[in-house]
Amino acid sequence: MTRRAAYEARQKRRANMIAGVSTAIVLALVVLLVPLAPGWEAVRSSFFNGEVFVRVFPDLLRAFVLDVAIFAWSVPLIFALGLAIALARGNTNPALFPLRIFGAVYVDLFRGIPVVLLVYLVGFGIPGLGLPRPWNSPYIWGTVALVLTYSAYVAEVLRSGIESIHASQRNAAICLGLSERDTMRYVILPQAIRRVVPANMNMLVALQKDVALLSFIGPVEILRQAGIFKSLLANFTPYVAAAVIFLCITVPATRYADYLMNRDRDARS
């Protein structure tokens, strides 16, 4: 070990120790001071009530399956539609100009409308036109509302990815004799999609939480189930339990995305 390496190792050890001590002090202060607040007992029993937690957890977990299902069937639709809109907006063919206009209007409209309004409008409005069962199901139309909103966001993310690919790539592809279609498919999109993975992971985490908005039109998913328990037990602990379940999914998902991105970066550098 060189003297320099030894010095750096010492410095690193010292930094780690300081970080550890300061974290421990902050944690200790929170754990010791918060319970001293005069209202802590009341807050603890209405937000962190162990008895309520144990009682509601299994039911919440069961309701969470519905969230996961809605999420699972929405994601492919969102990405397919988002990609279509991004390509429609990005095309340069003069004959397809109406498609570009459509893409722009679509994005402006569905990114601008609050998701809640869209869920109500599509979820109650379209079935209200007189569709028979099972085609008036809130599951179907709630999903449509989510797909409309999120595909508009994803379209913009993908478009920014496509535009970030340097023009030389396109030129090189044309020189190799690739058609415009193949250039997009084999050269531009693979690079563009990889570049916007972090932004899309963000969208997925947001979507996972917005799935709960479907409860406004009837489905009993985890947040609604927590709300029902809240009313019956007059206690907010069910929401805390729901948050724990959400975190169990979103935290590993984000870490996994980080890992994928780091691996990708290491492979390229």
Place this chain on the structure above:
Amino acid sequence: MKTFLTATILSLAATGAFAAGHCAAGKTLTDGTLTIATGNPAYYPWVLNDAPEAGEGFEAAVAYALAEEMGFAADAVTWVRTSFDEAIQPGAKNFDLNMQQYSITAERDKVVDFSAPYYTAPQAVMTTTPVVEGGATATMESLKGLKWGVVASTTALPVVMEQIQPSQSPLVYDDNANITAAMKAGQIDAALFDLPTALFTAAVLMDNGVVLGQFDPAAAENPDQFGMLMPEGSALKACVDEALAAMTENGTLAAIEAQWLQEATGVPLIK
């Protein structure tokens, strides 16, 4: 001597018209004022036109009668609006009493205080004419086959799940407006409300609403009783209960119920 005086004052306070007024003195949020909370919006027939200050509607009328019984003049009553969540949050509340058809349950009673019940609500089934034409009747068997919708913050869900036990799982909504929208969209067949709300919703909010039947409140194990909600450990509770007992005894409560909730007769019982 001092003890004697105190005893005299106490015995004086305990009798006569002063009693209630003295009882509540110093126990309200603002001295000399009774702050009562209601929903936002407040629904018919509990409060008419979303204006509790007018004293019209069952709960608004009960509130003013109660205030009078407790020695507050009508202009000493202040109204505030709260959601269900604000009523059960830990910490200071902005009301003395909260009246918005809170059903008294043992679980809720652990967190907040309830007055003695001021109304016993029969649960009633609201549906639409097409569903009735489709063969729905006021029998348990028929009700099991329907697609149900209920409001999340009410005690209707346990009733549907435990008593009716429908074959399809019910859908759950935030408020009456959403239930009506879902029923108009054909997503649900039937909804469970307290009877006055069911009658109002069927007659006013729906084009083809029908109140199919009501559960016999006398037969229910835990009849749905509405109580005024107060912060846990409220000093006012004893005064409110005393005033409500007096109002029950002298017929005031029954008269108010007859005035504002009279149409409740003639709905068939569910068998």
